[in-house]
Amino acid sequence: MVTLAYAIFGLCFLVFFSIANAKYYHSQLKYFNVKDYGAVADDKRDNSQAFLRAWYDGCRWGGRSVIYIPYGTYKLREVSFEGPYRLVVKGGGYLDGQGAAAWPYNDCSKNPKCMPLPVTMRFDFVTNSRIHHLRSINSKNSHINLFACDNVNISYVRLTAPDESPNTDGIHIGLSTNIKISRTVIQTGDDCIAMVTGSRNIEISNVTCGPGHGISIGSLGRTPGEVVTGINVRNCTFIGSQNGARIKTWAPSLSSVASDIFFGDIYMENVHNPILIDQQYCPTPSCSDQLGQDNSKVQISNVTFSNIWGTSSSKVAVTLKCSKLVPCKNVQLDNINLKYHGRGGPATSSCLNVIGDSYGRQSPPSCL
Numbered sequence: 001m002v003t004l005a006y007a008i009f010g011l012c013f014l015v016f017f018s019i020a021n022a023k024y025y026h027s028q029l030k031y032f033n034v035k036d037y038g039a040v041a042d043d044k045r046d047n048s049q050a051f052l053r054a055w056y057d058g059c060r061w062g063g064r065s066v067i068y069i070p071y072g073t074y075k076l077r078e079v080s081f082e083g084p085y086r087l088v089v090k091g092g093g094y095l096d097g098q099g100a101a102a103w104p105y106n107d108c109s110k111n112p113k114c115m116p117l118p119v120t121m122r123f124d125f126v127t128n129s130r131i132h133h134l135r136s137i138n139s140k141n142s143h144i145n146l147f148a149c150d151n152v153n154i155s156y157v158r159l160t161a162p163d164e165s166p167n168t169d170g171i172h173i174g175l176s177t178n179i180k181i182s183r184t185v186i187q188t189g190d191d192c193i194a195m196v197t198g199s200r201n202i203e204i205s206n207v208t209c210g211p212g213h214g215i216s217i218g219s220l221g222r223t224p225g226e227v228v229t230g231i232n233v234r235n236c237t238f239i240g241s242q243n244g245a246r247i248k249t250w251a252p253s254l255s256s257v258a259s260d261i262f263f264g265d266i267y268m269e270n271v272h273n274p275i276l277i278d279q280q281y282c283p284t285p286s287c288s289d290q291l292g293q294d295n296s297k298v299q300i301s302n303v304t305f306s307n308i309w310g311t312s313s314s315k316v317a318v319t320l321k322c323s324k325l326v327p328c329k330n331v332q333l334d335n336i337n338l339k340y341h342g343r344g345g346p347a348t349s350s351c352l353n354v355i356g357d358s359y360g361r362q363s364p365p366s367c368l
């Protein structure tokens with residue numbers, strides 16, 4: 001199921017391909033133009049029903065179908081496109097979440113019962129699919145959310161929102177396996193890519209991030225038994241982001257696991273925390289006086305940071321702050337070259353409760 005929330009398709013040429021189940025398969029390709037279903041590109045009218053009617057007919061067609069959105073600006077309310085179909089979303093157009101109107105109402109940093117704002121594009125229970133050549137701007141919440149997905153490839157996507165916009169993750173992944181993200185540019189207010197519990201076998205390559213909060217695993221440990229494993233991040237660039245490669249767990253937290261994580265061949269330019277494991281993560285003001293801040297029960301193991309170079313905008317370029325209860329195991333620093341040009345001397349690294357090794361070049365000097 002794909003849900004588009006309160007979006008405007010700007011100057012859009014966006015196409016959903018749906019390919020029906022083999023049983024009804026016949027090979028003719030048929031176009032379903034949303035304009036034939038009453039869609040009007042006047043930037044005013046609500047086109048949700050027209051899009052849905054085109055989708056239903058496209059799906060019923062039983063062959064290869066293209067839900068075609070011609071050039072123009074279309075306004076939509078929240079719409080769900082439901083399968084089961086093989087799905088390709090591609091375009092050249094963009095989705096405008098019009099977040100600026102909603103961001104002032106985001107009080108989630110203060111209010112634990114806050115109402116989450118809608119995500120621009122949700123993919124729930126979507127399998128064997130591709131999303132490419134798509135732009136999203138000014139999402140109200142995350143730009144793209146993957147939940148319970150398997151075998152989804154995302155490439156040539158560009159996600160943009162202002163630096164200070166709240167909770168605008170680029171791509172948020174949960175309970176999903178075999179996801180590939182490549183050749184993508186993410187400039188947003190929150191995490192560039194966030195991987196929360198149930199993220200397994202995620203390959204990220206050729207992604208440029210910043211501004212934003214980095215490629216993050218977590219936060220983990222709010223519910224028991226959370227797992228993230230098999231994460232591979234390669235050939236990425238971070239520019240001016242708050243974090244680069246990050247793993248974070250709540251403090252205090254419940255028993256959970258993060259393992260087999262590789263960050264390699266990564267260039268950092270002016271990144272505040274280029275390499276960061278933070279097991280004392282608790283950003284809300286009430287946390288500072290909470291008991292058990294160093295008592296995360298999330299076991300982090302088999303994590304490698306390899307071939308990471310560039311500049312840090314803070315003195316502590318490498319921070320590995322693990323849990324007293326379950327220290328990080330088998331953390332490797334391999335060939336790190338991060339410079340700090342600000343006041344107070346060269347870059348440093350800082351370790352707490354971590355077991356691991358370092359090899360190759362180590363600048364700053366390794367704390368392992």
Ligand SMILES: *[C@@H]1O[C@H](CO)[C@@H](O)[C@H](O)[C@H]1NC(C)=O
Nearest residue numbers: 127128129130151152153180
């Ligand atoms: C995703 O890409 C991998 C190779 O990079 C390929 O094996 C897989 O079939 C692709 N999945 C889809 C749904 O296109």
Ligand SMILES: *[C@@H]1O[C@H](CO)[C@@H](O)[C@H](O)[C@H]1NC(C)=O
Nearest residue numbers: 155181182183204205206235
């Ligand atoms: C990443 O970029 C490199 C260099 O352009 C290219 O060789 C490689 O195939 C790309 N990887 C993916 C998965 O797109």
Ligand SMILES: *[C@@H]1O[C@H](CO)[C@@H](O)[C@H](O)[C@H]1NC(C)=O
Nearest residue numbers: 182203204205206234235265
């Ligand atoms: C990383 O980039 C190199 C060349 O720049 C390329 O050969 C390699 O395939 C890339 N790896 C991935 C996973 O994209």
Ligand SMILES: *[C@@H]1O[C@H](CO)[C@@H](O)[C@H](O)[C@H]1NC(C)=O
Nearest residue numbers: 229257258259260301302330
């Ligand atoms: C970590 O790696 C070691 C050695 O490769 C392996 O035996 C162990 O099962 C791994 N741990 C996890 C939690 O994946």
